[in-house]
Amino acid sequence: MSRHQDIRNLDYQDVLDDYEGYSEEEDELSSKDRALMTQGTADVQAALGVEASKVTKAQIEEALWHYYYDVDKSVAYLVSKFISPPQKTAKVVELPPTTTSNTHRPSCSHFFQDMPWGNIPRDRETVFIPPQLPRGGLLGGSGPGPKMSKLQMLAAARKKKAEEKSLQEKVGNTQAKLTELSIQQDRPAKENIPLAGGFGKRLKTSETTSEGRSPIATTEPKRPEQHQPVSKDGPEDTVQPPTEVEKIPEAPIAKPSAFAQTLFGSDSASSKPQHQELFTPPHASFSESFLDAFSKPSPDDLVLAAQAKAGKKTPAAQKKKGASSTNAVTNDVKALKIEETPLPKSRNLNVLSEFERSKKKKTASFVVVGHVDAGKSTMMGRLLLELNVVDQRTVDKLRQEAEKIGKSSFALAWVLDQRTEERVRGVTIDIATNRFETDTTAFTILDAPGHRDFIPNMIAGASQADFAILVIDASTGAFESGLKGQTKEHSLLIRSMGVSRIIVAINKLDTVGWSQERFDEIKHQVSGFLSGTGFQLKNVAFVPVSGLNGDNLVHKSSDPAASWYTGATLVEELEASEPSARALAKPLxxxxxxxxxxxxxxxxxxxxxxxxxxxxxxxxxxxxxxxxxxxxxxxxxxxxxxxxxxxxxxxxxxxxxxxxxxxxxxxxxDPNKPIQCVDTFKLKVLAFDFLIPMPLDVHRGRLHAPGKIESLDALLDKVTGGVTKKKPRCVKAGSVARITVKLGSKVPLEAGMRIVLRSGGDTVAAGLLE
Amino acid sequence: MRFVSKKQTLEAIDAETAVALLPVEPEDMWHANNLIAVGDIVKAHAIRKVTQTSSTGSTLSERVHTDLTIRVTSTFFDPAASALHVSGTVVRENAFVNIGQHHTLDLELNRPFTIWKSTGWDSVALQTLQEALNDDKPDALVAVVMQAGFANICLISEFQTVIKQRVESSVPAKRLEGKDKSEGMKGFYEKTLSTLLRAVDFSTPRPLLLASPGFVAQDFRAYIQSEGARRADKRLQRIAKDAVVVHSTTGHVYALNEVLKSPEVQATMRDKKFTNETSLMDQFFDRMRRDDGRAWYGAKPVEKAVMEGAVGRGGGVLLINNAFFRSMDIPTRKRYVALVDKVKEDGGEAKVLSSDHESGQRLDSLGGIAAILTYPIFDLDEDDDDQEGEADAGDGAAGTMVI
CATH class of the missing domain: 2.40.30.10 (Translation factors)
Structure with a gap:
């Protein structure tokens, strides 16, 4: 129904305009008109030039008539209508199903008997569901709009296209006729005749409307042949049916009458196949039209789509088929909505169960520590190269750059030391993070700086690690100085950060000819020292490596001098390490x-x-x-x-x-279980140095804050934790004490956290917050 | 600071004298703060709002300039602004105020004030006054203690360390995919330099210390240099040239310790009070570490040691924080003044450390008083334990040692 209304309204103005001379026939054109018409046609053809062949004379004439011999407008119309986009009026094609619902009405039953879709009332009814009525001021004939609303134009255009496409596929051979006839469809499209045809009753009740409509007929004289009957005024359907009935039986393949075309919009392309099939096996055509009806997007969909489109101001020309574009549009609209939502929506997953379900590789992170210049970064660079995390080309490039500043041996370290100052000075300053995967585990490397000035950064790295690689420089003298230096401090720190698994990589063994004695000597000293620090020796592994050459990192050393070592390589040791249990269920x-x-x-x-x-x-x-x-x-x-x-x-x-x-x-x-910010807290510490109330740095991971020891509360027994002395004057290195620390500002800390206290560039104590 | 009267001398001050002083530079306020104790009487210029009620009942309030004499109940010193506010009750009435009314005097530069010490001018007070009267004052030293991401701009004068400004700038950490960090560091240097120039007056050349762990200070100096060259700013270039780069282990303020005892600083500022104080504190910590029985801290052990005469000739040093004196009630103050006098009598050194210096703060955390003894004593804290050891007896609950 909406369709009818729309259509009727479309041309309402035209109708009124034309009303004066409504009864005029083609033949009755005044001589003046004729002259104008001939002139106009010639002008238009001239204006169209080559394109003129694409339009028939009739089309031109019609356009001229329509535009009152305004050549420019006609040309524009013709170009847009026939030349550039060969298209048909959507309305016309759409119409047939709309009329079918009323076939049973006695008044026009004869009229519809030839209609293939005549038996599918459902079909029509759905089409006519009128939610569109209130839109665009297109209700009723009183609407002021002489033109379609943009929306409807859009809808019409879209529909036309979709229709045409499908039809062209079906009836490729009628192409020529299509263009020929299209002019006829074009006009009827704007008429509301089908309404009258479909609804006999309504016609009777609305005499005026039909009268109002009839003037359109006067525009049709320009059209060739069969049009005359239409021009008769009054309820067209009464005149019309006979012609239709007569024609179709004659030649099923023949074109439908112009009036039929006007009426049902069934232009050559659309109506013909239907007709053909209709008369051979009625059911076939029936089913076809039925299928047809649903193969295309419903008018409602089209309108919706068009509306959505119009709302978004996208160009009207839509190349896609209706259905897909509708989907696209709906998706777009959804997407728009999501963007509007101010906050990211939580999916409220049960993360823990998700985690259990996901069969991810286990993840582990390890920190690489050791004395400055022990070769930590170089070893990790080599490791990454051998695991193909970085390619040889990158390393070659780095080597070239390194040679430029005379530090070619640093090329591998530069894989991780990427800052200019790190490269210029040849030391790692900040933690470098990188990752690699083995078959079982995804590892995160935390390459720590060895220089004592950057121990805060090393602490930050160690606090993120599950286990550690302690790199020791085996070359003569270097090991000894390292043990006094950061080898010692780092292992103390690692231990106090709660890392219990440690892999000792005895590096640069190639410089001492892979001497087993040297390895054993170092192993002996280091294990003694580590067990003194509190590491259990079962958690300590020793691997002789050469970080620069890559021996025993990923692959066994090929150096015959190193054949005495039969143990695991560094990566194998890493894989054998089990990351500590994660506190999954605790608050974030x-x-x-x-x-x-x-x-x-x-x-x-x-x-x-x-x-x-x-x-x-x-x-x-x-x-x-x-x-x-x-x-x-x-x-x-x-x-x-x-x-x-x-x-x-x-x-x-x-x-x-x-x-x-x-x-x-x-x-x-977690905002529901927030961590508290404190500035004074009690700690149970192991003193590495002598402690009295004094200013110091409090480190926890990346966090470091200045503070001071406010009081020494008690000395504790190392094993039992019992108080051995209250309020000691000082705490000596190696003893365990409970102390109160006061910070300059509040920082987030909670019981059980591991804290490192440093003063004057040395780690003086480490412990647990109580 | 100087005497208002030219005839006044330090020697002429006896216990009861009213001393009229004229503060002339901002640091004098700090001295005044150390001189004025609770209970003293201070007379100074004041501006007071006075409300008068006329016979018709209408009120008229006006601000009057007058001299007020008050008995001090509290003082407040703002080191950053060098402003001293002295609150108290009026003890001498005049046309505008009655006895007992409260008033807070804002001591101002170049306006004289007069002090009557309630306890009389004791040796400590006189020593403070002497320090305050010293005209020969070197320029304050500017130090920037920094670390990647933050910097403290400090002004170290003879008696105070004022943190003028703290600069914080987030410097992105190293990431593999990220670009070079130097961008972030450059922004940090830029911020620090502009803050430094704003906070400190460099119109006359003055020493600048740059201290940091790693290479930050070095780079910052290079940055000042290059900025000076870029802007063709002679002053900046001179600042960069004069700047001394010192290594410190952290960028926090307490690293000033290390800065002040570094050879670079010692060489240029050997005879300054604060460098002496710093080295004394270091000595003390050293002895503590060695545990040779010659270093003690805390009121009781020190008092005992002094009474025994252990802090005397031949290396005995008594270290007292001046805040210690400021906050004391009169009898306690008397006791500690006696302690100081005893040490001096014994031939030892009695040092009143400025609590506004790093060394003073270190001493502060030790309870404000410490001593280096002439000879070792090992049992000074024995009975000490019996007296106050019960404070947190409940705390000793045994737990399994995790460390």
Whole structure:
């Protein structure tokens, strides 16, 4: 029904305009008109030039008539209508099903008997569901709009195209006729005759409308042949049916009458095949039209799609088929909605069960420590090269660059030492993170700086590690100085950070000719020292390696001098190491190791989850600022993920927080179970140096804050933990004590955290927060 | 600071004298803060709002300039602004105030004030006054203690270390996929330099110390140099040239210790009070570490040692924080003044450390008083334990040692 209304309204103005001379026939054109017409046709043809062949004279004439001999307008019309896009009026094609519902009505039953779709009333009814009625002011004949609304134009155009496409496929051979006849469809498209045809009753009740419609007929005289009958005024259907009936039986393949075309919009292309089939086996055609009806998107869909399109102001020309474009549009609309939502939606996953289900490789991270210049970075560079994480080309390039500044032996270290100052000075300054995978485990390397000035960075790295590789320089003199230096301090730190598994890589053994005695000597000294530090020897492994050449890293050494070593390679030892159990079920805690800017979010943080889990959309609390943020998205091992659990190193894109509230060393936690910020706390420490109340640095992961020992509360027994002396005057190296530490500002800390106390560039104590 | 009267001399001050002083430079406020103790009487210029009620009941309030004399109940010193506020009750009434009314005097530069010491001018007070009257004051030393990401700009003067400004700038950590960090560091240097120039007046050449772990200070100096060259700024170039780069183990303020005892600083500032104090504190810590029985801290052991005469000729040093004196009630103060006098009598050295210096703060954490003895004594804290050892008896719950 809506269709009828639309159509009727479309030409309402035309209708009125033409009303005056409505009864005029083609033949009755005044001589003046004729002259104008001839002139106009010639003009138009001239204007069209070569293109003129694409339009028939009749089309030109019609256009001229329509535009009152305005040549320019006619040309524009013709070009747009016939020349550039060969198309048909959608309305016309759409019409046939609409009329079918009323075939049973006695008044016009004869009229519809030849209609193949006549027996499918359902079909029609659905088409006519009128939710569109209120749109576009197109209701009723009183609508002021002489033109279609943009929406409807769009819909019409789209429909036309879709229709045409499918039809062309079906009836390729009628192409020529199609163009010929299209002019006829074009006009009827704007008429509301079908309405009258379909609804006899309505016609009777609305005499005026039919009268109003009839003037259109006067526009048709321009059209060739069969049009005369239409021009008769009054209810067309009464006149019409006979002609239709007569014609069709004559030649099923013949063109339908012009009026039929006008009426049902069944232009040559669309109606013909239907007719053909209709008269041989009625059911076949029936089914075809039926199929047809559903193969295309329903008018409603089209309109919806068009509306959606119009809303988005996309160009009207849509190349896709209706259905797919509709989907696309709906998707687009959905997408739009998602963008509008202010906060990322949490998917409310049960992360722990997801984690159990995901058969991910186990993840482990290890820190590489040792005295400065022990070859930590070089060894890791070589390891990455042999595992094909970096390619030979990169290393060659680095070697060239290194040679330029006369440090070619640093090329491998430069794989990890990427900062200019690190390269120029040849030392690692900050923790370098890299990752590689073996068959069983995904490893994260944390390459720590060995220089004593950068121990805070090393602590930051060690706090993220499951186990450690202690690199020892075996060359003469270097081992001895290292043991006094950072070899010792690092192992103390690692131990106090809670790392119990340690792999001792005795490096640069190639410089001493793979001497087994040297290896054994070092092994003996180091194991003695490590057990003194509190490592259990079963957790300590020794591997002789050459970081520069790569012996015993991934592959066994090929050097015959090293054949005495039959144990595992470094990577094998790594794989044999079992990462410590993760505190998955505890509340979320993550120390921010880095804050930076990414395209995804101006505020992106990186860190390792200490305990608990997080997922996309989760709210987070950043301490000590106490600001809330939301997880926009996150990356686990550089892959986008929905969730992450303790032990994962994650990159989290935050939203709804200002960068000023997030600093390196802050703790991200669950807002429901936040971590408390304290400035005074009691610690149970193992003193590495002599302690009296004094100022010092408090380190916890990336966090470091100045503070002081406020009081020495008690000396404790090393084994039982019982108090041996209250309020000692000082705490000597090696003893265990309970002390109170006061910080200059509040920092997020909670019981059970491992704290390192440093003063004057030395680690003076490490312990547990109580 | 100087006497208002030219005739006044330090020697002429006896216990009861009213001393009129004229502060002339900001640091004098700090001295004044050390001189003025609770209970003293201070007379100074004041501005007071006075409300008068006329016979018709209407009120008229006006600000009047007057001299007020108050008995001090508290003082507040703002080191950054060098402002001293002295609160108390009026003890001498005049046309605008009655006795007992409260007033807070804001001591101002170049306006004289007069002090009557409630306890009389004891040796410690006189020593403070002497220090305050010393005209020969070297320039304050500017130190920037820094680390990648933050810097503390400090002004070290004879008696104070003022943290003028703290600069914080987030420097992205090293990431493999990320670009070079130097960008972040450059931003940090830029911020630090502009803050430094704003916070400190470099119009006359003055020493600048740059201290950091690693290479930050070095790079910062190079940055100042290159900025000076780029902007063709002679002043910046001179600053860079004069700057002394010192290694420190951290960028936090307490690293000033290391800065002040570094050979670079010692060479240029050998005879400054604060360098002496720093080295004394280091000596003390050294002895503590060695546990040779010659270093003691805390009120009781030190008092005992002094009474025994162990802090005397031949290396005995008594270290007291000046904040220790400031916060004391009169009897305790008397006791500690007596202690100081005893040490001096014995031929030892009695040092009042400025609590506004790093060394003073170290001493502060030790309870504000420490001594290096002439000879070792080992049992000074024995009975000490019996007296106050019960404080946290409940704390000793045994747990399995994790460490």
């Amino acid at each position: 805690r993550m120390t921010i190791a880095d804050v930076f800017r990414t395209p995804q979010s101006p505020l992106t943080i990186f860190g390792r989850i200490d305990s608990g889990s997080l997922q996309m959309g989760d709210p987070l609390l950043v301490q000590p600022s106490g600001e809330k943020a939301y997880i926009k998205s996150l990356l686990v091992d550089e892959e986008p993920a929905d969730w992450a659990v303790a032990g994962h190193s994650v990159v989290v894109h935050l939203s709804n927080i200002d960068a000023i509230h997030v600093r390196v060393g802050d703790i991200v936690c």
